[in-house]
Every structure is written in C-alpha cells, then in structure tokens.
Amino acid sequence: ILNVEQSPQSLHVQEGDSTNFTCSFPSSNFYALHWYRWETAKSPEALFVMTLNGDEKKKGRISATLNTKEGYSYLYIKGSQPEDSATYLCASWNYGGSQGNLIFGKGTKLSVKP
Amino acid sequence: DSGVTQTPKHLITATGQRVTLRCSPRSGDLSVYWYQQSLDQGLQFLIQYYNGEERAKGNILERFSAQQFPDLHSELNLSSLELGDSALYFCASSSGGAISGNTIYFGEGSWLTVV
Numbered sequence: 001i002l003n004v005e006q007s008p009q010s011l012h013v014q015e016g017d018s019t020n021f022t023c024s025f026p027s028s029n030f031y032a033l034h035w036y037r038w039e040t041a042k043s044p045e046a047l048f049v050m051t052l053n054g055d056e057k058k059k060g061r062i063s064a065t066l067n068t069k070e071g072y073s074y075l076y077i078k079g080s081q082p083e084d085s086a087t088y089l090c091a092s093w094n095y096g097g098s099q100g101n102l103i104f105g106k107g108t109k110l111s112v113k114p
Numbered sequence: 115d116s117g118v119t120q121t122p123k124h125l126i127t128a129t130g131q132r133v134t135l136r137c138s139p140r141s142g143d144l145s146v147y148w149y150q151q152s153l154d155q156g157l158q159f160l161i162q163y164y165n166g167e168e169r170a171k172g173n174i175l176e177r178f179s180a181q182q183f184p185d186l187h188s189e190l191n192l193s194s195l196e197l198g199d200s201a202l203y204f205c206a207s208s209s210g211g212a213i214s215g216n217t218i219y220f221g222e223g224s225w226l227t228v229v
Contacts, residue, residue, distance in 0.1 A: 004156075032215045043116050043204070043220040044157075051215045089157070101170045102147070102218065104157040 004092045006105035013080050014113050020076045021108040023090030027071035032093040034102065035064055035075055039086045047075075047088075080112045117141065118221035120205050126227045132193040135224045139186055139207030145169070146188040147218065148180055151202040163188055195228045202226075 005024045013019050025033060032051045036044040048057045053068040061078045077084055087107040094103065117140035127133055139146050148160040150173075159172035163182035174180075177195075182188045192199060202223045210216035 034218065036220075041222075043118070043222045045116070046217045046219060049215050049217050091157075101159045101162060101172050103159065104149075106156040 004105040010109040025092035029095040036089040116219040120221035137205030143207035147206040149204040
C-alpha cells in the first residue's frame with residue numbers, strides 16, 4: 001500500500017509568520033509530486049508539480065522543494081496572510097502494481113490569524 | 115475557475131437508489147479522474163479514464179462504475195447506495211495520460227448525501 005503522509009495535521013500562525021509543512025511519499029517508482037491549495041467549498045487549486053530530485057518551485061510567497069531519494073517535499077509560505085488560510089494537499093504519483101495513480105495525503109490545515 | 119464542470123453540485127437520495135454524477139473536463143484534456151472525499155479521509159482515488167479507455171483503477175466499489183464518452187465527458191454511476199457512500203465526489207482532468215508531470219485540475223465536486 002502506498003501512503004502519503006503530511007505533517008502537521010493543522011497549523012495556526014499569526015499574520016506575517018513564515019511557515020512550512022512536510023509531505024512524505026514513497027520514494028520507490030516515483031514519478032511526480034503535486035501540491036494543491038484547497039479552500040472550503042472550492043475546488044483544490046494546483047500549486048506545483050515537481051518531478052526531479054532537488055527541484056524547487058516558487059509562486060509568489062509560496063515555494064516547494066523535492067527530495068525524491070528520501071521521499072519528502074516541503075512547502076514554505078513566507079509572510080503568511082489571512083488569505084493563505086486553507087488546507088494544503090500533496091499527492092504523489094507512483095507506479096504501483098500494473099497501473100499508477102495519484103495518491104493524496106490528508107492535508108495540512110493552515111489558519112492565519114490577522 | 116478550473117474549467118472542470120461537475121453536475122449536480124448537491125444531491126440527496128435514499129439508500130438503495132442509484133445516481134449518476136457528470137463531469138465535463140477542461141477543453142482539450144483527455145484524462146478524467148474521479149475521487150471520493152469522505153469525512154476524516156483524504157481524497158481517495160476511484161478511477162481514471164484516458165481518451166475513452168479505463169487507464170487506472172483505485173478503491174472503487176463494485177457498486178460503482180464509470181465511463182468516458184467520445185466527447186470526453188465522464189459519468190460516475192453509484193448504485194445500491196448506502197449511508198457510507200455520502201461524500202464529496204470530485205472529478206479532475208489533465209491533458210496527459212497515466213504517469214506524467216501534467217497538472218491535474220479539479221472541479222468543485224458533487225456533494226452526495228444518502229439518507
């Protein structure tokens with residue numbers, strides 16, 4: 001069974017704080033790691049797709065790194081704002097059995113207080 | 115707006131019934147994925163279609179089936195519904211096939227409540 005684990009489960013920070021959370025995924029037969037931002041009552045919004053070991057991507061104040069050898073990815077938010085409050089999901093695409101699929105972690109719920 | 119359209123947005127039905135959830139992928143996307151989000155569970159992959167053919171299968175119950183039509187829209191059929199089937203069902207689409215680095219775009223989901 002391929003598991004994707006995210007930590008922490010939830011996080012409360014003050015506006016202006018920088019924060020980061022972790023996604024652990026199976027390193028064997030790895031193909032791609034996806035990060036999503038999910039606000040309540042909306043569809044998950046794609047942030048990054050990363051495939052190469054050492055890859056680092058940035059989108060505004062949000063950045064992500066990837067270590068495929070040890071099976072983890074970090075998502076960083078610099079200077080958190082209340083509008084960053086959401087659940088951040090990561091998903092790993094591994095080849096399992098005869099077919100592959102995108103396996104999601106349970107997410108890290110971020111709350112940013114003004 | 116991701117460009118992925120799902121209908122209906124909300125649905126309430128009784129146990130034992132059958133429902134059909136519909137998904138229109140983003141223009142040009144060939145792959146359609148179905149996911150189930152239940153309470154306290156992460157997004158559970160159900161099934162993927164690519165250009166009309168089943169490409170990957172996850173934890174989809176035998177009571178559930180899906181298909182992708184020539185115009186690339188997809189339907190998820192849920193039959194003999196049980197209380198535990200109450201969940202948010204997401205459809206997603208991407209341009210690529212199975213294993214890829216393509217971005218996968220999600221619809222807003224269909225809320226199914228079984229009473």
